[in-house]
Structures are given as structure tokens and as C-alpha cells.
Amino acid sequence: MIISAILFSSSEVSAQQLTVGEKSNEDLQVRIDKNGTAHVTHIVQGNSYVPVHVETIRGNMTNFSVTDTGNNTIQYLTVQKLPITILIPPSGRNMTIVRYDLPNIVSLNDGIWQWKYLTPSDAPFTDFYFPNIDTVWDNDRPVYLDGHGIREYGDVMRLEYVIDEPQVLQNIHWQNYTFTVAVRTLSDVKQYAFDQQAMQYSVDIVKPNSPVTVIIPQSMLGGKYVTHINGNHLLTTVFHKNETHSWIGVRPSTNGTVQIIGTTVIPEFPVFVPLLMGIVIILVLQFRTRLFY
Numbered sequence: 001m002i003i004s005a006i007l008f009s010s011s012e013v014s015a016q017q018l019t020v021g022e023k024s025n026e027d028l029q030v031r032i033d034k035n036g037t038a039h040v041t042h043i044v045q046g047n048s049y050v051p052v053h054v055e056t057i058r059g060n061m062t063n064f065s066v067t068d069t070g071n072n073t074i075q076y077l078t079v080q081k082l083p084i085t086i087l088i089p090p091s092g093r094n095m096t097i098v099r100y101d102l103p104n105i106v107s108l109n110d111g112i113w114q115w116k117y118l119t120p121s122d123a124p125f126t127d128f129y130f131p132n133i134d135t136v137w138d139n140d141r142p143v144y145l146d147g148h149g150i151r152e153y154g155d156v157m158r159l160e161y162v163i164d165e166p167q168v169l170q171n172i173h174w175q176n177y178t179f180t181v182a183v184r185t186l187s188d189v190k191q192y193a194f195d196q197q198a199m200q201y202s203v204d205i206v207k208p209n210s211p212v213t214v215i216i217p218q219s220m221l222g223g224k225y226v227t228h229i230n231g232n233h234l235l236t237t238v239f240h241k242n243e244t245h246s247w248i249g250v251r252p253s254t255n256g257t258v259q260i261i262g263t264t265v266i267p268e269f270p271v272f273v274p275l276l277m278g279i280v281i282i283l284v285l286q287f288r289t290r291l292f293y
Contacts, residue, residue, distance in 0.1 A: 024052040024088075028123040029120035034131040036106035036113060042098035042123075053075075054120045057079045059102040060198065067097050071128055082118065106159070112211070116290035117157045126152045128159070131226055133241075135249075136161040142249030144240035164184060170203070172177060172220060187255070194220070199265045205229075208255045213269055214248045222246075230256035262278040 002212040025045040026222050030038050042054055064073045066086065074096055088096050119126055129149040130136060136143050136150065137160040143150055168189045172179040174196055187207030187259040193200050201221055205212060218241075227236040229252040240247035248260060 009181070010117070017272070022047065022050050022052050024136060025123045026123060028120065029129070030057070030105055030126055031129040032131065036104050036108065038102040038105045038115075040100050040102060043074040044088065044096045044098060046093040046095055047097070048088055048092050051087050051089050053079060053085050053087050053122070054098055055080075055083055055122045056100065056208060057102060057120060058083045058118055059105045061100040062103060064100040065098070067099070068093055069095060069097065077138065095231060109160060110283065113161050113163065115159045117152070117159055118157050119152070119157070119218045124153070128152060133161050133163055133165075135165075135247075137249075137251070140235070140251050142211070142237055142239040142247075143227045144247060146240075150164065165213075172201075173265060174220075177220070179217045180221040181198065181217070181220075182213075184215070186210045187212065195263055199262045200259055201262075202259045204256050204257050205252060206255050209251070209253055211252050212252065212258065214250075214258075214260060215245050216248060218246055218264075220266055221260065221262040224263050226261045228259045228261075229254060231259075236260075 005083040009015075018266075027043040027048075029041045029043070032038050037202050038057070040057055040058075042056075044052065044054055054246050061084070066076045068074055074091075074093075075089065075090075077086045086098070087155065106113050108114075113220045113275065117126075126147055128136075128151075129147065134145050134147075136145065137266070138150065138152070139157075150188065163173050166186065167182055169186045170181045170183065170192050171191075172181055174194060179194075183192075183203055185205065185207070187205045187210045190204035190206060192201070201214075201216060202213070223238060223246060225236055225238060225246070225248055227234040227250050228248070229250075234250050234252060237247050237249045239249050250258060253256060
């Protein structure tokens with residue numbers, strides 16, 4: 001107890017690589033603003049018997065604080081500098097709040113906001129919240145947010161997203177049908193085409209290594225989908241779907257023609273034809289039944 005009193009007599013003391021205390025039980029939340037600054041909160045469960053250590057996210061920190069739920073300052077000990085790890089003394093508190101900002105930790109590169117995120121070793125997961133966007137790319141896989149955040153498990157994540165992503169609307173005309181396909185990408189979008197017999201929609205993409213989202217009407221071209229770039233297979237992710245449309249995400253490493261091949265397609269004949277055929281079949285069956293009796 002005397003040693004503990006000495007250790008925590010000041011708000012912060014440096015003791016490089018001190019290995020004391022237990023791993024924290026915490027929720028880690030990261031809220032990213034539109035300027036690429038991450039606002040980080042560690043919600044650490046209390047421990048009445050032993051100190052606990054909290055590892056922070058790597059980066060240049062500002063506005064660092066350790067408080068209780070009433071925003072009262074809590075004493076702590078810095079036990080490691082890279083990554084910065086603090087030791088919180090035992091107490092009867094239900095939780096301790098560790099807050100700090102990481103200014104410009106998400107960098108803007110050629111229109112894409114990017115962050116190679118390394119999860120603290122004592123955090124089982126990280127909850128991310130974003131500015132006004134509906135899609136993020138997690139290790140080259142698109143995730144539809146639908147107004148929510150994402151929970152990330154694992155050690156390393158390459159996080160990418162685009163704010164105010166450009167969208168091109170393309171009207172597909174086939175016989176008496178008209179369909180609107182939306183293509184969201186930073187790349188210039190050139191010629192597009194729909195081949196009903198091949199069950200294929202294609203669009204030319206100018207910029208390589210740029211995320212591409214195609215929002216396609218299922219009544220025009222339904223899944224399952226296979227995607228190619230210049231005839232070479234691409235990783236295809238249908239990451240969102242509603243009653244009428246599918247969101248297809250691809251990340252071509254080169255420019256060229258993106259081809260989306262489906263398994264269902266609009267019929268080759270007007271809608272009233274199968275209805276007429278059905279009526280004819282029913283009449284024929286009824287006629288045969290009468291002959292039988």
C-alpha cells in the first residue's frame with residue numbers, strides 16, 4: 001500500500017516498460033470527424049483489487065485525460081512510451097474514462113481517406129464511427145453503414161472511405177423497359193453497355209485502384225454476380241441489398257472495362273405474354289377435362 005501511494009501520488013509518472021497490473025476490461029470507441037481527426041474513448045471497467053493497464057492507439061495525441069464518469073480527474077501512471085500505456089490504480093469506481101484526440105490520423109490521399117489502424121493489444125475490439133458517409137472499405141472489402149458504425153476485430157485494419165463520393169447515373173433502355181444504374185467512384189466513368197443475352201452489364205473505369213460501387217436494379221440483372229476487369233476475375237462483394245437494388249463493390253487494380261455478370265435477367269418478351277400463355281394453358285386443360293367426362 002505504501003508503494004502504491006508513492007506510485008500514484010502524482011497525476012503522471014514515467015516508468016519505462018514497467019510490467020505491473022492486469023489487462024483492462026474495456027470498450028474502445030473511435031469517432032472520426034470530417035477532417036480526419038480521431039476522437040478516442042477507452043471505457044475501462046473498474047477493479048477494486050489490482051491496478052489495470054490501458055494501451056492507447058499509436059499516434060500524436062492531444063487533449064489527453066483520465067477521469068471518472070463525473071469528469072473528475074483520476075491519477076494514473078505512464079508505464080510505457082511506445083505505444084503509450086498507462087496504469088490505473090485499484091478503486092471502487094465502476095469505470096474510468098480515458099479520452100484523447102489523434103489529429104489528422106486519417107490522411108487524404110488522391111480523394112480517399114486512409115488509415116492503417118493497429119488495434120491496441122489489450123482491446124478485444126474497436127467501435128468506429130464516421131462522418132456523413134454510408135460506405136467504408138475495410139481491408140479492401142466494402143461495408144454498408146446504414147447510419148451505424150462498425151466493430152473491428154483483429155490486429156491490423158486498412159480503413160478507407162470517400163466523403164461526397166461522385167455518382168454517375170446511367171439509364172439503360174431495353175425494349176419497353178428503362179432501368180437506372182448508379183456508379184459511385186472517384187474514377188471517370190466512360191462507356192457503358194447492357195447485354196441481355198449474355199446477362200451482363202459493363203462500364204469503363206479510367207482510374208485504377210479506386211473503389212467502385214455499382215448499384216444495380218435486380219429486375220434488370222439479378223445475382224449471384226461474377227465480376228471481371230478486362231476479362232480477369234475480380235473479388236466481387238454484394239455488401240448491401242434492398243427489395244429492388246443490389247450494391248456491388250469492386251476494387252480494380254487497373255483501368256478498363258468492368259463486367260458484371262448475373263444469373264437472372266429481364267425477360268425477352270413483354271410482361272403480358274406469360275400471362276396470356278397461362279390463360280391459354282388453363283383453357284386447354286379445361287377443354288380436355290370436358291372431353292374426358
